[in-house]
Amino acid sequence: MSVVSAPKKMRTPQEINGVILRRVMPLLIGAYIMAFLDRTNIGMAKDRLEIDLGISATAYGIGAGLFFLTYALSEIPSNLIMHKVGARFWIMRIMITWGIISACMAFVQGEWSFYIMRMLLGVAEAGLFPGVMYFLTQWFVVKDRAKANGMFLLGVSIANIVGAPLGGLLLTLDGLGGLHGWQWMFLVEGLPACILAYVVWKKLPDRPSKATFLTAEEAADLEARIAAEETAGAEASGNHRLRDVLKDKQILLVVGVYFTHQIAVYALSYFLPSIIGTYGKLNPLQIGLLTAIPWIFSAAGALLVPRFATDGRRSRLLVTGTMTGIVAGFALGAVGGPLLGMIGFCLAAFNFFALQPILFTYPATRLSGAALAGGIAFVNTIGLCGGFLGPYAMGFMQDATGSKLSGLWFIVAMCVIGALLSLLLKRGTEKPAAVPAAH
Numbered sequence: 001m002s003v004v005s006a007p008k009k010m011r012t013p014q015e016i017n018g019v020i021l022r023r024v025m026p027l028l029i030g031a032y033i034m035a036f037l038d039r040t041n042i043g044m045a046k047d048r049l050e051i052d053l054g055i056s057a058t059a060y061g062i063g064a065g066l067f068f069l070t071y072a073l074s075e076i077p078s079n080l081i082m083h084k085v086g087a088r089f090w091i092m093r094i095m096i097t098w099g100i101i102s103a104c105m106a107f108v109q110g111e112w113s114f115y116i117m118r119m120l121l122g123v124a125e126a127g128l129f130p131g132v133m134y135f136l137t138q139w140f141v142v143k144d145r146a147k148a149n150g151m152f153l154l155g156v157s158i159a160n161i162v163g164a165p166l167g168g169l170l171l172t173l174d175g176l177g178g179l180h181g182w183q184w185m186f187l188v189e190g191l192p193a194c195i196l197a198y199v200v201w202k203k204l205p206d207r208p209s210k211a212t213f214l215t216a217e218e219a220a221d222l223e224a225r226i227a228a229e230e231t232a233g234a235e236a237s238g239n240h241r242l243r244d245v246l247k248d249k250q251i252l253l254v255v256g257v258y259f260t261h262q263i264a265v266y267a268l269s270y271f272l273p274s275i276i277g278t279y280g281k282l283n284p285l286q287i288g289l290l291t292a293i294p295w296i297f298s299a300a301g302a303l304l305v306p307r308f309a310t311d312g313r314r315s316r317l318l319v320t321g322t323m324t325g326i327v328a329g330f331a332l333g334a335v336g337g338p339l340l341g342m343i344g345f346c347l348a349a350f351n352f353f354a355l356q357p358i359l360f361t362y363p364a365t366r367l368s369g370a371a372l373a374g375g376i377a378f379v380n381t382i383g384l385c386g387g388f389l390g391p392y393a394m395g396f397m398q399d400a401t402g403s404k405l406s407g408l409w410f411i412v413a414m415c416v417i418g419a420l421l422s423l424l425l426k427r428g429t430e431k432p433a434a435v436p437a438a439h
Helices: 011-040 044-051 058-086 085-108 111-125 128-137 143-152 154-171 180-191 192-203 216-237 242-247 249-281 284-306 312-335 337-359 371-384 385-401 409-420
Strands: none
Touching: 011 085, 011 111, 011 128, 011 143, 011 154, 011 180, 011 192, 011 216, 011 249, 044 058, 044 111, 044 154, 044 180, 044 249, 044 284, 058 085, 058 111, 058 128, 058 249, 058 371, 058 385, 085 111, 085 128, 085 180, 085 192, 128 143, 128 371, 143 154, 143 284, 154 180, 154 284, 154 337, 180 192, 249 284, 249 312, 249 337, 249 371, 249 385, 249 409, 284 312, 284 337, 312 337, 312 409, 371 385, 385 409
16 A cells, blocks of 8 residues: 655745755855956055056056946846846856956056956956846845845955955965966956856756756745736836836936945945055055955945845835945045044945845836846946946046045045935835825
8 A cells, every 4th residue: 555645845935035045145145256356356456556567546447447337338238138048057158258357367468458358357247246136036025135135245245355365365476487466366366257157057047946946836936926026016116118217216216326335335445455555564465354354344234234124114214324324434434544444444344235235126126027137237237337436536536636545535425425315215116105185
């Protein structure tokens, strides 16, 4: 007599979330660690590029920022392609091309080759961040999405925590094999992305229904709940097509806040090692270790804050509060000297990735389908222009004033604007505020 086993009980949504976080997130975090390391490692090389290649602070700022212009121009096409071909293939393609180009940064000869390689790196990496933001909308419902986004953005913090000391150590290889230390840094940090790309291709499922770690019933239920939320948000906001994004004031507000946020993030990423170098006679490894400290705080912010963004009111309060924290941190960094300055940079960094994952929950409450994929890329495309403006302003003001701190006041002013804009944010599923009845 055969024994019929009882059907397996479907796991709760929270249990499924836990499984997804364990199985998908490590790959995505690993990819972003590599990406951020390869786009920002020039920060450790800034002073050596000036000495070895004659690249001025302004030229360095332009080269650092040019990455974001070509990245931005390529983002929407990249995300629309990923929507069609799937995340697994497209993320693999992105990783291979950026890894090769990042390693080839070792062979730049002067300002123009520096500019060209940075632009090529931007084209190669375009689509990774908005692609993952879109990818996560297919795995998590709205109330869980800020937490998932925050975990992904840990990659930025880890890249800076590990990358700054590693870059400083590799710079000490100056002269080995006839290469400068910064050449060794680009080679050693660029090529591993190609290896991880193969792991992504083998292990990353495109969507829940393709995941071996979910049952068919669990995957169908999750995809149905996410589709219902997207449809409701798109219906409420009237956004069904990509061109509707350009008319949506809330999406444009998100772009404005994100633009000022990115000015701050990349100003610190590219210029913090140089600023710390003014604090005393420090070798490259010591500068790298000190540079890592604010990014430890950024990891704490990414882990602790986004989980509280469970509804529209909380999200708006957190976005405004974290933008205000960035303003305070940069102001303190500009006036505080070595000790208080570092405290200020730690405060600013704590708020960087407490804010960003919350901000990227807004488009998914107002868009769906291809419009959502293109809309997220649009937010990142325009916002990342701040990644050009921040480093350029820092380099230009350093050359103009002779002070490596003068550009911080420009960052403060822009982030004040971002904090004011954030007061007007509203999710697509929020009801408008009640209008008092006339008496």
